[in-house]
Amino acid sequence: MVSGSTQAWLSTALIGSLALTGCTTLTKIQYQQRYSCFQVVENVPGQPAQTKTSSLGYFSVFRIVNIDNTAKDAAAFSFDPRKLYVTGMRGGANQNGFADHQSGAGLLDTAKAVTVYQGTSSGPLGRVGIVVPSDVPKTAPVTEDVPLRYDGKNVMMLREGASPQFLPQCDVNAIE
Numbered sequence: 001m002v003s004g005s006t007q008a009w010l011s012t013a014l015i016g017s018l019a020l021t022g023c024t025t026l027t028k029i030q031y032q033q034r035y036s037c038f039q040v041v042e043n044v045p046g047q048p049a050q051t052k053t054s055s056l057g058y059f060s061v062f063r064i065v066n067i068d069n070t071a072k073d074a075a076a077f078s079f080d081p082r083k084l085y086v087t088g089m090r091g092g093a094n095q096n097g098f099a100d101h102q103s104g105a106g107l108l109d110t111a112k113a114v115t116v117y118q119g120t121s122s123g124p125l126g127r128v129g130i131v132v133p134s135d136v137p138k139t140a141p142v143t144e145d146v147p148l149r150y151d152g153k154n155v156m157m158l159r160e161g162a163s164p165q166f167l168p169q170c171d172v173n174a175i176e
Contacts, residue, residue, distance in 0.1 A: 035175055060146050
């Protein structure tokens with residue numbers, strides 16, 4: 001039988017060794033949350049403007065600044081922008097929001113899948129639009145910071161920059 005203090009020490013040692021091991025294989029994705037909006041507009045010359053509104057919340061536009069895969073024991077990292085997501089609050093419960101082409105968020109995407117090999121970094125990689133699940137009324141500007149997440153192992157998300165700028169409409173051709 002292990003005493004309480006020995007068990008606590010073993011737990012601390014195990015967590016510490018896992019943390020040290022993980023630090024040598026982490027891939028770091030650096031991003032900015034640039035804009036929040038309730039509508040996405042795409043103006044293609046010679047065609048009617050396409051406007052999308054999400055009934056699930058609002059759109060947030062993230063810029064992928066850099067992927068750093070220079071950790072000591074890192075393996076090649078296959079970045080897939082479809083694995084990026086956020087967690088929002090809707091109907092009193094946490095819900096995940098992804099880039100969804102039917103909602104219009106996908107119209108904002110310029111980031112492409114890329115492999116970042118061990119010992120290298122890559123960036124900037126473009127932008128991703130994601131629907132943030134929310135009960136926020138469509139009349140109030142939204143400038144809250146929303147942490148971007150990645151569905152994958154050994155990935156650390158690093159946010160940089162200021163809170164997002166609110167735009168009533170995100171024009172696909174006018175935002176960076």
